[in-house]
Amino acid sequence: xxxxxxxxxxxxxxxxxxxxxxxxxxxxxxxxxxxxxxxxxxxxxxxxxxxxxxxxxxxxxxxxxxxxxxxxxxxxxxxxxxxxxxxxxxxxxxxxxxxxxxxxxxxxxxxxxxxxxxxxxxxxxxxxxxxxxxxxxxxxxxxxxxxxxxxxxxxxxxxxxxxxxxxxxxxxxxxxxxxxxxxxxxxxxxxxxxxxxxxxxxxxxxxxxxxxxxxxxxxxxxxxxxxxx
Amino acid sequence: xxxxxxxxxxxxxxxxxxxxxxxxxxxxxxxxxxxxxxxxxxxxxxxxxxxxxxxxxxxxxxxxxxxxxxxxxxxxxxxxxxxxxxxxxxxxxxxxxxxxxxxxxxxxxxxxxxxxxxxxxxxxxxxxxxxxxxxxxxxxxxxxxxxxxxxxxxxxxxxxxxxxxxxxxxxxxxxxxxxxxxxxxxxxxxxxxxxxxxxxxxxxxxxxxxxxxxxxxxxxxxxxxxxxxxx
Amino acid sequence: xxxxxxxxxxxxxxxxxxxxxxxxxxxxxxxxxxxxxxxxxxxxxxxxxxxxxxxxxxxxxxxxxxxxxxxxxxxxxxxxxxxxxxxxxxxxxxxxxxxxxxxxxxxxxxxxxxxxxxxxxxxxxxxxxxxxxxxxxxxxxxxxxxxxxxxxxxxxxxxxxxxxxxxxxxxxxxxxxxxxxxxxxxxxxxxxxxxxxxxxxxxxxxxxxxxxxxxxxxxxxxxxxxxxxxxxxxxxxxxxxxxxxxxxxxxxxxxxxxxxxxxxxxxxxxxx
Numbered sequence: 074x075x076x077x078x079x080x081x082x083x084x085x086x087x088x089x090x091x092x093x094x095x096x097x098x099x100x101x102x103x104x105x106x107x108x109x110x111x112x113x114x115x116x117x118x119x120x121x122x123x124x125x126x127x128x129x130x131x132x133x134x135x136x137x138x139x140x141x142x143x144x145x146x147x148x149x150x151x152x153x154x155x156x157x158x159x160x161x162x163x164x165x166x167x168x169x170x171x172x173x174x175x176x177x178x179x180x181x182x183x184x185x186x187x188x189x190x191x192x193x194x195x196x197x198x199x200x201x202x203x204x205x206x207x208x209x210x211x212x213x214x215x216x217x218x219x220x221x222x223x224x225x226x227x228x229x230x231x232x233x234x235x236x237x238x239x240x241x242x243x244x245x246x247x248x249x250x251x252x253x254x255x256x257x258x259x260x261x262x263x264x265x266x267x268x269x270x271x272x273x274x275x276x277x278x279x280x281x282x283x284x285x286x287x288x289x290x291x292x293x294x295x296x297x298x299x300x301x302x
Numbered sequence: 303x304x305x306x307x308x309x310x311x312x313x314x315x316x317x318x319x320x321x322x323x324x325x326x327x328x329x330x331x332x333x334x335x336x337x338x339x340x341x342x343x344x345x346x347x348x349x350x351x352x353x354x355x356x357x358x359x360x361x362x363x364x365x366x367x368x369x370x371x372x373x374x375x376x377x378x379x380x381x382x383x384x385x386x387x388x389x390x391x392x393x394x395x396x397x398x399x400x401x402x403x404x405x406x407x408x409x410x411x412x413x414x415x416x417x418x419x420x421x422x423x424x425x426x427x428x429x430x431x432x433x434x435x436x437x438x439x440x441x442x443x444x445x446x447x448x449x450x451x452x453x454x455x456x457x458x459x460x461x462x463x464x465x466x467x468x469x470x471x472x473x474x475x476x477x478x479x480x481x482x483x484x485x486x487x488x489x490x491x492x493x494x495x496x497x498x499x500x501x502x503x504x505x506x507x508x509x510x511x512x513x514x515x516x517x518x519x520x521x522x523x524x525x526x527x528x529x530x531x532x533x
Numbered sequence: 534x535x536x537x538x539x540x541x542x543x544x545x546x547x548x549x550x551x552x553x554x555x556x557x558x559x560x561x562x563x564x565x566x567x568x569x570x571x572x573x574x575x576x577x578x579x580x581x582x583x584x585x586x587x588x589x590x591x592x593x594x595x596x597x598x599x600x601x602x603x604x605x606x607x608x609x610x611x612x613x614x615x616x617x618x619x620x621x622x623x624x625x626x627x628x629x630x631x632x633x634x635x636x637x638x639x640x641x642x643x644x645x646x647x648x649x650x651x652x653x654x655x656x657x658x659x660x661x662x663x664x665x666x667x668x669x670x671x672x673x674x675x676x677x678x679x680x681x682x683x684x685x686x687x688x689x690x691x692x693x694x695x696x697x698x699x700x701x702x703x704x705x706x707x708x709x710x711x712x713x714x715x716x717x718x719x720x721x722x723x724x725x726x727x728x729x730x731x732x733x734x735x736x737x738x739x740x741x742x743x744x745x746x747x748x749x750x751x752x753x754x755x756x757x758x759x760x761x762x763x764x765x766x767x768x769x770x771x772x773x774x775x776x777x778x779x780x781x782x783x784x785x786x787x788x789x790x791x792x793x794x795x796x797x798x799x800x801x802x803x804x805x
Contacts, residue, residue, distance in 0.1 A: 151497070254364065279358065
C-alpha cells in the first residue's frame with residue numbers, strides 16, 4: 074500500500090478553497106436555525122395547543138428523518154411542484170446554495186429547539202419563585218432569569234449541534250455545491266486516489282471541529298465565570 | 303402517484319436492508335461504546351488516550367466521509383494486513399453493507415462512549431457498597447449492580463444514539479447499498495418523479511424512528527417500574 | 534438476545550471476509566460494477582431487475598466466456614477507484630475508452646459508440662457552435678452547464694471551454710431534472726439517452742440539441758468498453774473475443790434495437 078503524499082500536497086490547497094463555502098453554509102444555517110429554534114421553543118412551552126402542537130409535529134418530522142433525505146426532497150423534489158416554481162421563493166429553491174441553507178436551517182432548528190427547551194426546563198424552580206416573590210412579571214422572569222441560565226445550561230448540547238451542523242455541510246456536495254467535500258470528490262474522480270484525498274479531508278474537518286470545540290469551551294467558561302465550581 | 307406502482311416491493315426490501323443494517327450496527331455500537339467507556343474509566347493512561355483519540359477522530363469527521371473512507375480504504379488496508387499473514391491472498395474486500403454498518407457503528411459508538419462513561423459514573427455508590435457488604439465479587443457486582451443501573455441512566459441518550467444510527471443508514475446509499483434511498487434513486491432513474499419517491503423514503507424512516515422512540519419510552523418506563531420518585 | 538446476534542454477526546463477518554478472499558479460485562464469478570441509475574443502459578425496473586444495453590452486453594459476454602455474474606451498484610465518480618480497490622472485477626457501465634483512463638485501467642475492445650451532445654432550450658438567442666462544429670467560447674458566457682462528475686463530457690468541457698460555468702452532478706438523471714427546472718441552461722450528455730428519455734417525450738418538447746455530435750477521440754475515446762484492472766491479459770483476450778462474437782452474431786444490434794431504432798456500435802469492430 075503506497076501512500077502518495079504528492080497527491081495530498083496538490084489536493085489540499087484545492088480542497089481548502091471550499092472552506093469559504095463550508096463556513097458560509099455553517100454560519101448562515103446556524104444563525105437562521107437558532108432564530109427558528111427560539112420561535113419553535115416558545116411555541117412549545119406556550120401551553121396553548123394550537124401553538125404547541127404544530128411545533129411538536131414539525132420537530133418530530135425533522136428529527137425523525139435523515140437530513141440527506143430532507144436535502145433531496147428540497148432540492149430535487151420541490152421543483153416538481155408547480156406552486157413552488159411559481160412562487161416568489163423560487164429564486165432561493167433554484168439555487169443549490171439556497172436549498173442547502175433551507176434544508177440545514179430547518180433541520181438544525183428542530184434539534185436546537187429541543188436543546189433550548191431542555192435548558193429552559195432545567196432552570197431551578199427556586200430562582201423563578203424568588204423572581205415572583207420580588208414581583209417580576211412572567212415576561213420579565215423569562216427575559217432576565219430564565220434566558221441567561223438556560224443559555225448556560227444549553228450551551229454544551231448546543232455546541233454539539235453546531236459541530237453536527239459542520240459535518241452536515243459536507244452533504245451539500247450531493248447537490249452540486251463545491252464545498253470541501255465536493256471538491257474532494259471531484260479530485261478523487263480525477264486522480265483515482267480516494268484514500269489519500271479522503272484522509273486529508275478528514276483531518277481538515279477534525280482540525281475545524283477542534284477549533285470550534287475550543288472556542289465553545291471558552292464561551293462556556295465565560296458564561297459560568299460566576300459559578301463556584 | 304401512479305409512478306409508485308410496482309416499486310412498493312422494492313421499497314419493502316430496501317426497508318429490510320435498513321433494519322438489517324440497524325441491528326448489526328446497534329450491536330457493534332454497543333460494543334465499541336462499552337469498550338471505549340471502559341478505556342476512559344480505566345487507570346491506564348494509554349487506554350484513556352486511545353479512547354479519547356477514538357472520540358476525537360469520529361466526532362470530528364463527517365459521516366459521509368467515514369463511510370467513503372471505509373468503503374474505499376478498507377480493501378487496501380485489509381489486503382495489506384492479510385498479506386502479512388498469508389502472501390497468497392489476492393484481496394480481502396468489505397462489501398458495502400459491512401463497510402457502511404461498521405462506519406456508522408464507529409461514529410455513533412464514539413458518542414456512546416461518553417454516554418456509557420457518564421452512566422457508569424452515575425451508578426449509586428451506595429448500591430456498590432451494599433454489594434460489597436453482601437460479599438459479591440467484582441464480576442458479580444459488575445453484572446448484577448452496575449450494568450442494570452447504568453442502562454437505566456443511559457437509556458434516554460442511548461435512544462438518541464439509536465435514532466442517529468437509523469438515520470445515518472440513509473448515507474450508506476452513497477456507496478451503493480440497496481436500501482430505501484438508493485431504491486428511490488433507481489426509481490427516479492426510470493420514472494423521473496423525484497418528489498414522491500423521496501417523500502416515501504422520508505415516511506419510511508419516520509416510521510422507523512417512531513418505532514424506536516416508542517420502544518425507548520417503553521423501556522424507560524420498564525426500567526423505572528420499581529422506583530417511587532423519579533425525576 | 535444480544536449474544537446470539539453477536540455470534541451470528543461474527544460468523545457473518547468471517548464469511549464475508551473469506552468469501553471475498555476465495556472468489557479468485559473457484560468457478561468463475563465476475564463482479565460487474567455499474568451505475569444502476571443510467572437508463573436505458575443500466576437501470577433497475579420496478580420488478581427489481583437490472584436491465585439495459587450494458588446489462589445485456591455483460592450477460593452476453595458472460596455466457597460466451599462461461600462465467601457467472603454478480604452486479605455491484607456504484608456511483609459514477611467512484612467507479613474507477615472502486616475497481617482499483619477490488620470492489621468488482623469489470624466495469625460495464627458505458628465507460629468510454631480514453632487515454633487518461635487507460636493509464637489506470639485496461640479496457641476491452643469497444644462495444645458501443647461514444648459521443649456527446651449538448652441539450653438546451655429551444656429558441657436560445659445565441660448559437661453556441663459555429664457551422665464547422667466548433668464551440669464559440671464567447672457565447673457560453675453567462676450560461677450554466679450541467680455535467681456528470683468524472684464523465685468524458687466533463688473532460689471535454691474542461692479542456693475546450695475551461696472558463697465555462699460548470700455544475701457537477703453525481704448522476705445523469707439529475708441533469709435532466711435540473712435542465713427542466715431551469716437550474717442549468719444546457720447539459721452535455723449522451724445523445725442516444727437524451728433522445729429516448731427526454732426529447733422524444735412531452736417534457737422535452739421545449740428542448741433540443743444545441744450542438745453537433747461531438748466525438749473527439751481524445752476525450753471520448755474510440756468507443757465504450759468493458760473496464761478491467763491492468764495486468765489481466767488473458768481475461769482481456771477472452772472479453773475481446775466475446776465482444777467480437779456478439780457483433781458478428783448480430784447480438785449487439787439485437788440489444789440496441791430493444792431500446793433504440795438503430796444499432797449503437799460500429800460494425801467495423803466485428804471484422805478481422
